Amino acid sequence: MKKTLDCKDVLENLSCYVDGDGSTELREALEEHIAHCRRCRVIVDTTKRTLKIVLDVDPFEVPLAVSARLYTRLQGVLSEDRTVS
Amino acid sequence: MQKNELPNQRVPGEDDLILVGHVLAGDRTAFESLVRRHERRVYRVTIAVLGNAEDAEEAMQDTFVKAYRHLGQFRRESKFTTWLTRIAINEAIQKRQGRRDFISLDESRGASELSMPWRTESWRSDPEKVYGKQELRRIVEAEIQRLPPIYREAFVLRDIEEMTAEEAAEAIGITVEALKSRLLRARLMVREALAASLQEPPTLGKRILHTAEGIGISVAVRLMRAVRREV
Numbered sequence: 001m002k003k004t005l006d007c008k009d010v011l012e013n014l015s016c017y018v019d020g021d022g023s024t025e026l027r028e029a030l031e032e033h034i035a036h037c038r039r040c041r042v043i044v045d046t047t048k049r050t051l052k053i054v055l056d057v058d059p060f061e062v063p064l065a066v067s068a069r070l071y072t073r074l075q076g077v078l079s080e081d082r083t084v085s
Numbered sequence: 086m087q088k089n090e091l092p093n094q095r096v097p098g099e100d101d102l103i104l105v106g107h108v109l110a111g112d113r114t115a116f117e118s119l120v121r122r123h124e125r126r127v128y129r130v131t132i133a134v135l136g137n138a139e140d141a142e143e144a145m146q147d148t149f150v151k152a153y154r155h156l157g158q159f160r161r162e163s164k165f166t167t168w169l170t171r172i173a174i175n176e177a178i179q180k181r182q183g184r185r186d187f188i189s190l191d192e193s194r195g196a197s198e199l200s201m202p203w204r205t206e207s208w209r210s211d212p213e214k215v216y217g218k219q220e221l222r223r224i225v226e227a228e229i230q231r232l233p234p235i236y237r238e239a240f241v242l243r244d245i246e247e248m249t250a251e252e253a254a255e256a257i258g259i260t261v262e263a264l265k266s267r268l269l270r271a272r273l274m275v276r277e278a279l280a281a282s283l284q285e286p287p288t289l290g291k292r293i294l295h296t297a298e299g300i301g302i303s304v305a306v307r308l309m310r311a312v313r314r315e316v
Contacts, residue, residue, distance in 0.1 A: 011199050015269045039205045043276075046208055046284075050276040051244055053212065057222035059229065059245065062128045066142050073146050074120060077153060078113045 005033045010040045018048050101165035108156055116156075119165075120149055126166065126246055127173045130256075133241035134177035136230050140184070144177040151176065163255060170248075170256040174238070181234070202273055204280035212283050228278040236271035243268050 010033055016022040017030050034040050101122070107115035124145070131144035151172055159168050213221055229237060242253035243264070254264040 007201065008199075011201065011273075012269075015265060015272060018272075042205045042207050043202055046280060047272055047276050049208060049283075050272065050279055053221065053279065054225055054229075054244055054275070055247075056213070057218060057225050059222055059226045060125075060129045060132050062125055063138075066128070066138075066145075067124060069142070070120070070124060070146055070149065071117070074117070074149055074153070077150050078116060 005029050007033075007037060007040055010034065010037075010044070014044065014047060017044065018051065102161065105156060105159060105165060108153075116153055119152075123166065123169055124149075127169065129241055129245060130170055130173040130238075131177040132230075133238045134174055134234060135181055136234065136237065140180055141177070144173065144180050147176045147180075148173040164252070166248075167252050167256050170242070170246075171258070174256060174258075199270070199273070202277055202280075204277055204284055206280070206284040206286075208280065208283045209285055216282070224279070224282055225275075228275055231278070232271055232274055236267050236274060239264055239267035240271035240275065244272070 010017070010030055013022065013026065013030060017027065022030075034044055101119065104115045104119045104122075108119070127145050127148050128141060131141040131148065132138065135141050135144060148169070152169055155172075159165065209215055216224065229240065232240060238257055239253065242248045242256060243250065246253075248256065250261050250264055250268070253268075254261045257264065259267075
């Protein structure tokens with residue numbers, strides 16, 4: 001008999017589910033619970049959307065000034081150092 | 086510089102090894118190409134550990150200086166990105182430990198039981214139209230910076246840098262299990278935080294429905310009848 005999963009099982013396996021990992025059996029059991037549970041459906045859907053939004057907005061760009069200061073410092077180091085160990 | 090420009094990610098990691106070879110053979114401009122390829126990742130990693138841009142900048146510079154001076158010690162057993170990320174994490178951690186306001190987060194707290202998320206309204210369908218990409222980026226960055234450091238590291242490496250769980254665990258120096266546990270908590274925290282800005286305001290009907298789900302339909306029906314009698 002198939003194991004019935006509850007909301008806590010969905011939460012514990014959330015990463016695995018949204019990453020598309022895990023056995024077919026586990027995924028089917030999770031899907032069965034999600035189909036009947038509005039709360040878990042929202043949590044799964046909004047977690048997927050969270051990850052998509054984070055990638056879409058492309059956070060923490062290197063500011064141009066920061067990049068310029070990095071190259072200035074490295075130029076100094078590269079011209080001083082004769083060898084790399 | 087131009088001669089070292091290589092097409093991006095032809096075979097992941099292969100171009101890095103070619104450039105490392107050039108640098109070790111004495112071609113210093115090849116190191117600049119390595120920096121261009123990885124400055125963004127190193128910056129994000131140092132922000133992940135330190136949580137603020139000023140410290141991250143210094144740690145990023147120190148990372149590349151150290152990587153250049155110790156390039157001969159790169160053994161090619163792991164990918165160059167993993168090796169470099171490891172240096173960046175160590176540099177940032179050293180800086181963090183020297184900071185007076187740093188409070189270390191006990192690992193056992195990270196392993197505490199998961200609590201059910203409490204913001205469970207569905208979200209607006211088009212957050213970028215509501216906020217605009219710049220504003221949404223500002224919200225996302227602020228919420229990631231608010232995460233406890235051990236969760237922030239896991240989240241940035243896995244969900245922004247898109248490293249595999251194994252690579253991220255190796256770079257941080259923890260087990261894959263620990264990485265996955267931190268990542269799940271981080272994802273739930275970011276989701277919960279974004280929900281505050283992105284979830285739809287509940288209608289009265291939905292609020293009653295959710296109350297009913299929470300306390301049981303029969304109790305809710307009795308409650309509503311009681312309210313009606315009072316009115």
